[in-house]
Amino acid sequence: MGASLSRLTEGDEGPNSIRTGLGDIPESCVASVFMYLSPPEICKLARVNRAFRGAASADFVWESKLPSNYRELWQTLFSECPENLTKQEIYALLCRPVPFDGGSKEVWLEKTTGAVCLTISSRAMSITGIDDRRYWNWIPTDESRFHGVAYLQQIWWFEVDGEVEFCFPEGAYSLFFRVHLGKASKKLGRRVCNFEHIHGWDIKPVRFHLSTSDGQNASRDCYLEESNKNGSEWNKPYSRGAWLKCHVGDFRVNSSDSPTKIKYSMTQIDCTHTKGGLCVDSVFIVPVNLSERRKACSLLERGR
Incomplete structure (x- = not known):
């Protein structure tokens, strides 16, 4: 393979030979091959020569990487149709987290796959007792991409509800809550965690639930701390001091023609x-395949 590529690049050395190389491959052929590669691979190969660079900027190559409903997605985020932008420029812009709905939500494309990802701030959720500072406080933190979290000191009735209506491309999706046991802060530039108020999560499990407008449902019971119950049928508890990725469940979008409403x-x-x-x-x-492949770690552990 390496020898063949070398000959293709350098050409034959015979006296009557016609030197050929990668630059002689028709740009349309290179572009057709690029349709089967991932965006990072296309960007790397674009540095090979002028033909590869031209093929890497072809609209039909990048349109194959964009979600099927990218125009509707763009209008949701920016209001105007991207008439003067190339498909590569549209892809690059959508790969950056774009806030919408007053900054309470962000959407972006995962760079490698072009999959649509969405996150929703706790400020866009309904939280029982959130207006009573005896129970809850809003605290600023740079560990959240929304620069703030809802912190629970103590309560009897714990309930956090939310819903979102969004035009997802067809496919299967996973929903996670991002939570943290304890209150993190910085002292002298170092991260410290206060565990003073943590209690009650080992007595009964937390119930996670989601439902969709087309009748799909998923539920999960999970202790957030180690339970004294032996042989528990519930899922393994999480650890203090780290952001927890609580998997609520999965749902499927069968059509991107209309928005899907999800309640969680x-x-x-x-x-x-x-x-x-x-x-x-x-x-x-x-997307489910993204959460399974990466276990949602690189995506969800980043605060921003």
């Missing part, structure tokens, strides 16, 4: 005990 919730409404010491940051919706 995180509740622990057993009033026999109080619970506290929890930060609620946001909800993430990402």
Whole structure:
């Protein structure tokens, strides 16, 4: 393979030979091959020569990488149709997180696959008792892409609800809550966590739930801290001091012609005990194959 590529690049050395190289491959042929490559691979190969660079900027190559409903997505975010932009420029702009709905939501394309990802701030959710500072406080933090989280000190009735209506491309999606046990801050430039208010999450599990406008439902019970219950049927608890990626469930979008409404919730409404010491940051919706391949780590552990 290497020898063949070398001969193709350098050409034959015979006296009557016609020197050929990668630059002699028709640009249209290179572009046709690029349609089967990922965007990062296309960008790397664009540096090979002028023909590859021209093929890498072809509109039909980048249109194959964009989601099928990219025009509707663009109008949702920017209002105007991208008439004067190339498809490559549209792809590059959509790969950057774009805030909308008053800055309470962000959407972007995952660079490698072009998959649509969405995140929703806790400020766009309905939180029981959020207006009473005896229970909840809004605290600023640079660990959130929304620069602030809802922090629970103590409450009996814990309920966080939200909904979003969005025109997702066809495919399967996973929904996660991003939360944190304890309150993180910085002292002398170092990250420290205060676990003072954490209690009650080991007594009963938290119920996660989602439903869609076309009748899909998913539920999950999970302890946020180690439980004394042996042989628990519920999922493994999480650890203190780190952002938790709580998988609520999966749903499928069968048509991108109309928006899908998703309702989601995180509740622990057993009033026999109080619970506290929890930060609620946001909800993430990402394609299932992306969450499985990366386990959502690189995407969800980044605050911004």
